[in-house]
Amino acid sequence: MGTLIEETTSVASVVEALDRDGVVVLPEFATGAWLAGMQRAFRQNLARPRWNHFDGYRQTELFRHMVEDVLMLDQGFVDLAVHPLVAGVVREYVGADVQLREAKGWLSLPTKRDFHGWHGDAWYDQATIKDRIPREVKAAMYLTDVRSGAFAYVKGSHRQQAPRMIRKSEVGDKVKGEILECFGKAGTLVLFDTSGVHRQNMPILEPRWAIFYNYHQPTVPLQKEDVVGYRYHPLLLNAAFLGGLDEAGRQLLGFGDKTHYQPDYERPPRFEVIQAINHALLLAKIRLEDIPVLLKDLARHYLKR
Numbered sequence: 001m002g003t004l005i006e007e008t009t010s011v012a013s014v015v016e017a018l019d020r021d022g023v024v025v026l027p028e029f030a031t032g033a034w035l036a037g038m039q040r041a042f043r044q045n046l047a048r049p050r051w052n053h054f055d056g057y058r059q060t061e062l063f064r065h066m067v068e069d070v071l072m073l074d075q076g077f078v079d080l081a082v083h084p085l086v087a088g089v090v091r092e093y094v095g096a097d098v099q100l101r102e103a104k105g106w107l108s109l110p111t112k113r114d115f116h117g118w119h120g121d122a123w124y125d126q127a128t129i130k131d132r133i134p135r136e137v138k139a140a141m142y143l144t145d146v147r148s149g150a151f152a153y154v155k156g157s158h159r160q161q162a163p164r165m166i167r168k169s170e171v172g173d174k175v176k177g178e179i180l181e182c183f184g185k186a187g188t189l190v191l192f193d194t195s196g197v198h199r200q201n202m203p204i205l206e207p208r209w210a211i212f213y214n215y216h217q218p219t220v221p222l223q224k225e226d227v228v229g230y231r232y233h234p235l236l237l238n239a240a241f242l243g244g245l246d247e248a249g250r251q252l253l254g255f256g257d258k259t260h261y262q263p264d265y266e267r268p269p270r271f272e273v274i275q276a277i278n279h280a281l282l283l284a285k286i287r288l289e290d291i292p293v294l295l296k297d298l299a300r301h302y303l304k305r
């Protein structure tokens with residue numbers, strides 16, 4: 001089986017397993033009220049797509065509904081981000097100046113389509129960094145029980161090559177290692193080195209909710225597409241959840257760090273026609289709602305004469 005670590009978990013034992021296998025599973029790491037709070041907030045954000053004054057999910061592909069910036073949604077998400085075990089592991093494995101650089105999640109919809117192939121996560125600028133593989137760890141947590149469509153990882157495939165998309169035929173051939181399918185209950189935490197070969201397995205037979213936190217050093221230059229998409233913007237946070245943070249927690253969340261802040265950022269346009277239609281419909285509805293007020297104003301005006 002895989003690298004399942006239970007009960008007596010220490011930073012050292014997780015780092016050792018991460019070094020060896022590239023992946024560590026901590027079954028039911030979050031339970032009780034902690035887990036329930038995150039599930040409630042996640043469910044709320046999956047109710048509808050983001051639009052006008054509604055918060056919700058973002059959708060740019062068929063089989064996933066993305067919940068962005070989860071640290072704004074519930075205390076539990078922040079508690080996970082700075083949890084002593086998670087923080088200890090990423091500091092030890094990535095480096096003392098590591099930061100949480102992205103915190104989002106998604107609903108994966110049931111499908112038999114192979115839409116999400118094997119890959120190592122491309123994130124840093126491979127045009128300038130050729131002689132090393134900067135370290136990045138993701139902390140993934142399931143918010144539903146996962147019996148299919150699990151996160152899968154080729155054990156020991158980390159730190160071998162610059163991250164890229166991997167063809168199916170390469171797995172078992174060029175990329176060797178046991179495939180760990182991380183089935184688990186809601187609250188299960190998976191820590192993995194993102195340079196290792198991984199994917200969401202298919203088929204996905206039930207909806208799956210999962211969050212993925214991305215820890216790396218902010219000093220590493222990012223690949224161009226992530227700068228253009230402003231993927232690693234400074235974390236968006238909710239003041240209500242930051243009361244208990246100590247200096248180490250603030251550093252991990254990147255307080256005051258403007259390295260990747262883009263003051264005049266404008267997202268490259270997409271779905272422009274749909275946006276224009278949407279806006280026109282919205283404006284028409286607001287104008288319709290305004291007709292009684294308009295009629296009253298007109299009546300007042302003419303009656304005064």
Ligand SMILES: O=C(O)CCC(=O)C(=O)O
Nearest residue numbers: 121150151198199200212
């Ligand atoms: O959704 C999954 O299980 C896979 C996630 C993944 O491939 C990634 O975060 O890079």
